[in-house]
Amino acid sequence: MMAKSISQESHKELLLEGRRQFLFQLSTAVAAVSAFGAESSKTAVPLPTIQLGQHCISRLVAGWNPIGGYSYLGPHTDRHMKEYFTTERTVQFLLDCERQGITAHQFSPIANTVEVLRQVREHSSKMQFICLHSGRSGVKEMAESTRPIAMAHHGGATDRFFREGKSREVHDYVKEVHDRGMLAGVSAHNPDCIKQVADEGWEVDFFMTCFYYITRNKNADTKVPSIATVEISHTFLESDPMAMTSVIRQVKQPCLGFKILAAGRMCASEARVKQAFKFAFDHIKPTDGIIVGMYPRFFDEIRANTQHTRDMGKVS
Secondary structure (H helix, E strand, O other), X not given: OHHXXXXXXXXXXXXXXXXXXXXXXHHHHHHHHHHXXXXXXXXXXXXXXXXXXXXXXXXXXXXXXXXXXXXXXXXXXXXXXXXXXXXXXXXXXXXXXXXXXXXXXXXXXXXOHHHHHHHHHHOOOOXXXXXXXXXXXXXXXXXXXXXXXXXXXXXXXXXXXXXXXXXXXHHHHHHHHHHOOOEXXXXXXXXXXXXXXXXXXXXXXXXXXXXXXXXXXXXXXXXXXXXXXXXXXXXXXXXXXXXHHHHHHHOOOOEEEEOOOOOOOOOOOHHHHHHHHHHHHHHOOOOOEEEEOOOOOOOOHHHHHHHHHHHHOOOO
């Protein structure tokens, strides 16, 4: 009987001890999760900022091309990006950008754009949006459905209109955007387009300036080396960033430089990325910013790029 009684007591003690350990482990896990949640909800150190009209935005603007599947690296990479950036992931991406200090996003309209922006705003986001768009007749509808702070005429369309002698189409677009009460910008890959707009005194609030003249007419442009090459989508010449940044420094309006990483061609190492950021900030005005597309599927590009901006984009 005694042996049986001791066995029962021992068993009961073991059960009680096991329960105590379980409750301790559970409470520890809950505390750890709460701490992680509190830490992840913290906003990072603010980024350097610039003024865009009456709006103050981070010098690093979250770009859109990877979201829309525009990799400039071929159809397989395009599809890879497009499949990754579902509506839910795009919303999360923008919220993650904001948590890291990015306060503006440049977007181009696609099928789920309105839904993405709606969901981002439902999370009480303060993110400000810049729409890249073309076609004067569509300005009113786009402005009402997405409520951006600014709209810029699409760079590819700008380059084409100027080449065809139809720059008035772009000027009319700028006027229409102003009439709708928004900041109006002109985007271009060709630095000569930016110079012409500035020289003619258009009332533009900002420029979007591509570091690479990827829309050049290679048959007519004698500056392009006559070397037979196999291209992937577009030509990126090493001399292009210097040509565009020279124009950027001459115009009085704020400029948002884009494709500073040559659409991924300068991303072989983080050291190379850092070098590209340094070149960009060293060669633009203190009143200018950069737009960088990010694809954080395999690496936390948001955190890395915001840190590069803090390190090299400080405005004295």
